[in-house]
Structure formats: structure tokens, C-alpha cells
Amino acid sequence: MKKLTSVMAVLFLSILLGCSNEQLDEQYNQKKKIKVQASELPDTNPNNGEHCVYTNLIAGQHHSAGSVTIDVAGSNLIVTYTTNEDWTLGTTHLSIGVCEEGWVPTTGSGNPQIGHFEFTEPYYESPHQVVYIIPITDIGDNYCFAAHAEVEGPTGGETAWAEGSEFSGNSWAMYSEFNLSSCNSPS
16 A cells, blocks of 8 residues: 555656646746847837827836836837936836726725736836837727836835826826827828
């Protein structure tokens, strides 16, 4: 009986370890970020120096750490987080959708749940810039976006938000509205 139990235990561990390695490989491949050179990015400022949306990236409620811009390139929105020289970007989260109730995941008290934002894997990232490319067909004409970042700067590590209106919860998290039809896409 002991021999059968030992064989079953070895068999079970073999199966468990085999599944774990496959799952780890799959998780790694899903989380692997696309690495591109900055020169391979689409033109993120196609409108003669003007962005469709430009807002400050506010760190720790009081510091201007950089900016968040949105531009149209063909049938895509290009959302770019850029920090000032004194700040670097860490993890970013972006939620964007048609401005109506439910466009962003929130808690029962109205605070955004950044861990549930739909965009967390940027197309491009460097210490001072992160770029997301989002098909326009995925959103409507009047949209809202919440851009969150973890940043490191002269005051240490901070949470940062693209400047805008505050959510209804008790945090200082912010979002912005924009009408896509007022943004001219280059031909």
C-alpha cells in the first residue's frame, strides 16, 4: 500500500509541476511587452504641433510630473504619457470609453479600480515615455479617459493622474472628457 501511495504521490507531483511550467510560460508570453524603437512609433503629433488632448500628469496631488496627450493617427488613438526630466514612469494604467455610467471600473464608493483598467500593456515604453495605441472603433465620439501612472521623482515614489475632473469617490483620482469629432485626423 505504501508503494502505491508513493507512486501516486510522484505521479501527482509530476503532473502538478508539468502544468505549472506550461502555465508560467503562457503567463509570461501574455505579459511580455512589445519592444519597439521610438523611431518605429506612428507620428504621435500629426496635427502641426497641436495635440487633440493635452493635460498635465499630476504626481502626488501637487507636482507637475509631465503630460498625457492624445492624438489621432489614421484609425487609432495614440495616448502618450511623457514625464519631465526629473521624473520617470513605472507602471501605467489607462481606461477609455464612451462617457456614460460604467465606462471605467469603480468601487462601490466611486473610486476607480486601476487594477481593472482595460489598458495596462503599452505599445512602447521607456523611462520617460509610454505609448498606447487604441483603435478608434473601440470607442465613441464623446469619450472619457483616466490615465494613471506610478512615477518616481524628486519627492520619491508617487501616484500620478492625468489632470481633469475628480471621480465621485473620496480619492483624488481624475478623468477627462473629449469629443473625438473636434480632433482632425491627418489625411
